[in-house]
Amino acid sequence: MQILNYEGLQLTNGVPQKVTDALVVEAALQININTEPYTVVMRTPGDDFELIRGLLYAEDIYKGKENLTIDVVEKRDNGFSILNASIQKKNLGKGYLNKRTLLSVSSCGICGKQKLEDINYSGAKLKNNHDFDSTRLEDMFVEMKLKQETFEISGGSHAAAIFNKNYEIISLKEDIGRHNAVDKVVGELLNSDQLKESFVMLVSGRVSYEIISKAFIAKIPIVVAVSACSTLAVDFAKEFGICLIGFSRGNKGTIYAE
Secondary structure: OOEEEEEEEEEEOOEEEEEEEEEEOOEEEEEEEOOEEEEEEEEOOOOHHHHHHHHHHHOOOOOOOOOOEEEEEEEOOOOOEEEEEEOOHHHOOHHHOOOOOOOEOOOOOOOOOOOHHHHOOOOOOOOOOOOOOHHHHHHHHHHHHHOOHHHHHHOOOEEEEEEOOOOOEEEEEEEOOHHHHHHHHHHHHHHOOOHHHOOEEEEOOOEOHHHHHHHHHOOOOEEEEOOOEOHHHHHHHHHHOOEEEEEEEOOEEEEEEO
């Protein structure tokens, strides 16, 4: 369930007319770890297992190679769900010790951070030795848009698409939240053991800090956005060794970090 029809009044020259629009579903997903509540994510239902895998990877909670055991605890018709991830204590990462507050809204991927130090990341800078053909970008975005079924119907979802070095899509996911879409594609590639093939990640809309941080943790060297990039996204991209391109529309784009 990703789309529902809602009635509204459309104003045309000040005259209201009844219309029915397809709206993207936004609903709560409660994630439990070993039966204990960990966080609540506002997301578009669908690909919840991939979302959880990608989120726990980005949060340094589980980075094991084995796929997680995830069970459905509760699932309601309105999209609200409770899922439980079973992880042996010896496999819990440091991120589990830094408990998030129990809410992460769909527009913000760091709303659950408790203090400023929590937004810092460590690790070796990505090697900036990629040979990227920027003339392929227009075709890549066209291909991504053709696969955005939820956006085509509602106009209300974001997408993230990951391409390999042959410029082939290896994962594409949609969600009302940009960072959720990124978690979903990363989670899918983790589950299929293809994350190491990631070369370029395209994202709809703008790029802010949390998208770059997730790309860095997933070791994706190139991030391209349809719209603007924030100052922190540019600063982190330079620090992490990520090539960041914004305002990529048609045959144009702005390189902010390389």
